Amino acid sequence: MVTEEQISEILQNYDFDNLAIATVCSHSSLQIFDGARKEGFKTIGICVGNPPKYYDAFPKAKPDEFIIVDSYKDIPNMTDKFIEKNAILVPHGSFVEYVGADNFANLEIPTFGNRDVLDWESNRTKEREWLERAGIHMPRIINPEDINGPVMVKYQGAKGGRGFFIAKNYEEFKENVDPKENYVVQEFIVGTRYYFHFFYSPLREEGYKLSKGTLEMLSMDRRVESNADEIFRLGSSKELEDAGINPTYVVTGNVPLVARESLLPHVFSLGEKVVEESLNLFGGMIGPFCLETVVTDKLEIKVFEISARIVAGTNLYPSGSPYSDFIESDLSTGRRIAQEIKLAKSMDRLEKILS
Numbered sequence: 001m002v003t004e005e006q007i008s009e010i011l012q013n014y015d016f017d018n019l020a021i022a023t024v025c026s027h028s029s030l031q032i033f034d035g036a037r038k039e040g041f042k043t044i045g046i047c048v049g050n051p052p053k054y055y056d057a058f059p060k061a062k063p064d065e066f067i068i069v070d071s072y073k074d075i076p077n078m079t080d081k082f083i084e085k086n087a088i089l090v091p092h093g094s095f096v097e098y099v100g101a102d103n104f105a106n107l108e109i110p111t112f113g114n115r116d117v118l119d120w121e122s123n124r125t126k127e128r129e130w131l132e133r134a135g136i137h138m139p140r141i142i143n144p145e146d147i148n149g150p151v152m153v154k155y156q157g158a159k160g161g162r163g164f165f166i167a168k169n170y171e172e173f174k175e176n177v178d179p180k181e182n183y184v185v186q187e188f189i190v191g192t193r194y195y196f197h198f199f200y201s202p203l204r205e206e207g208y209k210l211s212k213g214t215l216e217m218l219s220m221d222r223r224v225e226s227n228a229d230e231i232f233r234l235g236s237s238k239e240l241e242d243a244g245i246n247p248t249y250v251v252t253g254n255v256p257l258v259a260r261e262s263l264l265p266h267v268f269s270l271g272e273k274v275v276e277e278s279l280n281l282f283g284g285m286i287g288p289f290c291l292e293t294v295v296t297d298k299l300e301i302k303v304f305e306i307s308a309r310i311v312a313g314t315n316l317y318p319s320g321s322p323y324s325d326f327i328e329s330d331l332s333t334g335r336r337i338a339q340e341i342k343l344a345k346s347m348d349r350l351e352k353i354l355s
Contacts, residue, residue, distance in 0.1 A: 001116075004351070010108065010110060014086045014110075018086050019042070020041060020042040022045070022085075023046065023090045024047070024094060025045045028092050028312055029092070030058060030061040032310070033045065034332070034334060035334030035335030036334070036337075042065075043063040043065075044082075044087055045063035045065070045066045045067070050068070072098035073100055075099055075107065076103050079107070079108045089109050089110070089112065090111075090310070091113065092311075092312075111354060113287045114286050116282040120281065121306060125184075127306060130281060136273060137302055137303065138303055138304060139188070142185045144173045144185055146170075147167055147169050147172075150167075150168050151168075151173075152187075153167055153173065153183055154183060155178070165247075165248075166247065167185075189302045190294075191302070192295050193223065193292070194293050194295050195220060195221050195291070195293070196220050196271065196290060197218050197219045197220060198217055198218070199215075199333065200213060200216075200284070200289065201215075201286075202284060202286060202353065203343055210272055211276060217268060219322075219333070220257045221255060224252050225248070228248060266301055274289070287310075287353070288333050289307060310333050310337065317332055318334070320332065341353065
């Protein structure tokens, strides 16, 4: 992985009055560019081939310039171009997936957040260790041969739900699993899915205080999954099974949510525990992260995954959510990232939030 010393040396040659925020043209790039522009930054879109035409339809979120690559995996060979433009990369889920985890870890370009989190987030075994050490209640891990009720089978990496499936016994597991993929089998928790969008600042001192810095909860959402969210209009699960129709869990969009207010102390407690343990394990994750949960009818919150960067569910709120409005008007997660970079620059502490 690229070292702190390498990033520090690169930053010494940056013109801090002309910083640019760069990201791959996908996922949550529209709000990242819009938020950066609102905070006075130049913006750079990274794309394969011609710049995506749809940006012309959204002029407020169109990057100031594009860097075109033949493949996203070519980005590590173009570091000089980013450095000469004083670029700070803002990673999102698609960015890491397209570039590749190893390439991302070794990119010699200043990047928002702590890249050490990738080792813990991308491996489901280590991710579980992190969350359980934080005191988080998670769905049980099931040995495939011991399946005797509904389980969710997931593959490693940010795949947007592609390939995930539910099995009710070992035979169904064997029929559907891809043995070439690394997978995990979790008990299926019945409840409502809530995705809580947090932001951890190691710099701010006002707000919901942690041992270092502050925690914000900017918004929440639920994912729309195809075809799982509509398939049961066709009949009962037994009727669908007899017809050879199986639910799939590819994420196609997001739906806004608010939680009952009495749950908020618990929600913040979960975010706090996860951040504090990240500080112990790898120096802390920085900026946006999402706890992916199920809320049961007993008002228990089970965390089944963490995404340690901006998630696509925040795209619902380019002008703020019912929660971020109580912090500041017109506050998207993309804009909050730009604010943190701006604050670090004013405090001469950019190295505190970049890696």
